Amino acid sequence: MTGRPGGAGTDIGLISLDEAGARAAARVAPVPGVLELPLVEADGRVLAEAVVARVDLPPFANSAVDGYAVRFADLRPGAETRLPVLGRTAAGDPVGTLGRGAWRIFTGAPVPDGADTVVMQEDVTLSGDEVILPSQSRLGANLRRAGEDVARGQEVLPAGRRLRPRDLGLLAALGLERVRVRHRPRVALFSTGDELTEPGRPLKPAAIYDANRAMLRALLARAGADVVDLGILRDEPTDLERHLREAAGACDLIVTSGGVSVGDADHVKAALSACGSLDLWRVAIKPGKPIAIGEAAGTPFIGLPGNPVAVFVGFVFVAWPLLARLAGATAEAPVVFPAKAGFHHRKKAGRREFLRVTLERRDDGAVIARKHPGEGAASLASLAQSDGLVVLAEELEQLEEGSTVPFLPYAGLLG
Template sequence: MARLKGIGPGHAPMSVDEAGARAVSVAAPVAGLQTLPLSQADGRVLAEDIRAGLPLPPFANSAVDGYALRFGDLALGSETRLPVLGRIAAGEAAATLAAPGVLRIFTGAPIPPGADTVVMQEDVRREGDVVVLPPGLQRGDNLRPAGEDVAPGDLVLSAGHRLRPQDLGLLAAIGHEHVTVRRRPRVALFSTGDELTEPGQPLPPAGIYDANRALLRALLARAGAEPVDLGILRDDRDSLPARLAEAARDCDLVVTSGGVSVGEEDHVRAALSALGTLDFWRVAIKPGKPVAVGTVAGTPFLGLPGNPVAVFVTFAFIARPMLARLAGALYPPLLRLPVRLGFSHQGKPGRREFLRVSLEQGVDGVSLARRHSGEGAGSLVSLVQSDGLVELAEDLPPAEEGEIRPFLPYAALLG
């Protein structure tokens, strides 16, 4: 008989923070590295530190279109007239500025040896082959020194960092063509329930289309995983263990939606008793109380609720940290933004609630949160028509209209 933990009759729901930490503890970074061109590396997790092999910028250059000069040639407290001795465009080598005068220079062009200041073209008056420079210039104006952004040997990006477009631009700027990244975790994905029908098929009486797999496929991909869609698991106590075990052999994580509550037809928890461990199966969160974390034949297992909004919320706070661990990725805390409530809410003590809200511009600059009218855990429309979630902590009094509470935009939850 497999080991089951924390599911006795007196077992209290686990806090959201503890559930996320326990889910992470079940997982370990997957083995396997890949070397990819930058064009294929967006969203992948770095497998090694990257240090700069050259300075950035690689040479001193002009930050503006203007004129390069020697600061010592300027008159103090009055205009200065200097001849134009030549020009330097981006990509051209610069001749030394050895005599009093200026060189016409363009953005990104190298600063000529001898010059130490650039004046913007808008700030000078040109009279034929002479420019008239205003007083008040400062040595080093509009000059970008070599290594201003990155010096040789600097740590540019750390192992575990999930690459973004701006990271790829930086890597290209320091001459990297390829990066070594971790393999994407393969995630077996099931929906469970006899009531489910594949989209596109005739809908039987009392049937519903399976929305959760479409939702979870996209969430998994955005979290950096490789979804392996294994379809619908029917409410069949006898066949469930074999299907789960097969998925566990081929993947790094098994994810199901539905079937982990306390109903007589919720068989996923029971199937785990024949296959592995169940670490916990209830979380003090609304929506999304029935969440199961454990292992199936040694492979991490995550059982999410059956209602789509509960799937979305629990994925954000329990699945994403777990997937980051599998991917070997660093997972910074979610950034919460302050909003003013445009509603009151009497929550249930001891349970953290996440309310779907839309934002309006407040008169004082603080965004005003309006609660969506669709409150049910099955209301996908409420997710589509809202901007994010207001978080109501389990240890705070009821929320009153006008209070400032934390807000999580969907963009932050989707990665």
């Protein structure tokens, strides 16, 4: 990869993506209020306070395998040991007490008092009422001690954690039935454009279906928001201003798509200026340069472009972090994977560029990123048919085929 900062073709007057995200996040604070929910309703919710274990996990020493519990001191060093079988315990049975001998035990069963090692049943030989144990047994083998996973009093999940199914499993194992979480942000959503038609209705000449709102509703839901869908608004400044004021009074954030560029029919910026303020509207990214960030009647506002790919990129890298802050969630940087570029690409310096790619694994194990042929910002097929985004830094002007590039899978971007 080659490039020079500030080279020919650099856009002037654009704000960096990092600064845009910081400015957007600085406009909001977590939505106030806490509620207590049963675990079955808590998936995707944000923890309002840290969770501290009230019990040990596991709560008692137990066997990790089916086998025989013994005292390691009763085993002969470097030789087989023959011991009588003194008892039997399955999961749920009371704890036994082991003298000199072996104790038949099953996975999850409490280890008898006095035992400190479990030998797998596959490694022993039965001889009448006795068991022959191998010479290579190890102290503490196959024994799960009380509290070795989680100790009582230990913080297991921090405040701000967005709960996932595996977190709920841990909380249930610790005996929690309910959990305290933050209220979800309430987000008003609408599209603008006289050319837009609701899916399912007949298309008039020169009209298109509104794809952005369907995508944004799903993205907002994944971000943990309650969506207030205001539909399609026409390109009429007074009507737009009225809807902005109404949404501001009922919601924590307003998200729109379309109408934030420089065309004669792009009225969202004017409507926003009439009832609030515009902080910035040109971000140094491709696609997605026209992104409006401001406030409408005191409520934070994000105006995304009209092209669907630009909408997706702008939402993921600007709106998603802001929503995390509104929800009181701890922001997590996306995981980046290295891949080999299976293409050559030229770009302008000064803008961070996001390319839609599919992955291909070669016989030698190398992962190759192939650029999707649909490069336009309006190509929804390129989003649906690709695996993720390759990110090209601002200073880069030319990407050579075979270069290592950072790859962001869609699954890692959407929490």
